Amino acid sequence: MQVLVRDNNIEQALRVLKKKLQREGVFREMKRRRSYEKPSEKKTREKSEAVRRARKLARKQAIREGLLPAPPKKKIFERKPPLPEVKARAD
Known part of the structure; x- marks a missing residue:
């Protein structure tokens, strides 16, 4: 399994890795193998x-x-565009 780390963002890469492991059932398998x-x-x-x-x-x-x-579809969260930067005036 491979996860790319972008812009040295380790936290995001860990979240992605955890999600992939969860999807594959690795955590469930580990829990099951803990005991006989x-x-x-x-x-x-x-x-x-x-x-x-x-x-x-x-x-x-x-x-x-x-x-x-059919089950109701989930609403897709839309991101709002970032606010324009306001530059401070040098008086």
């Missing part, structure tokens, strides 16, 4: 994850077919 997981617990977890994925897929399919209403 019994085979029966693993089986139960994997089964519930499969059910969750199947439900999500079915929900998306139903929305595509028009059986369910």
Whole structure:
């Protein structure tokens, strides 16, 4: 995984890296591997994850077919243009 650091802005690069790791499921995997997981617990977890994925897929399919209403779209935040700089007069 690679993150570019622009203008020596480490904080922004760390935020981007964290978001990428979150999306990939690295944090979830680390938490899961912290302690031993019994085979029966693993089986139960994997089964519930499969059910969750199947439900999500079915929900998306139903929305595509028009059986369910689509969720409301999020409003896109628009940045306001920066204010013009006011130069101080040298009297």
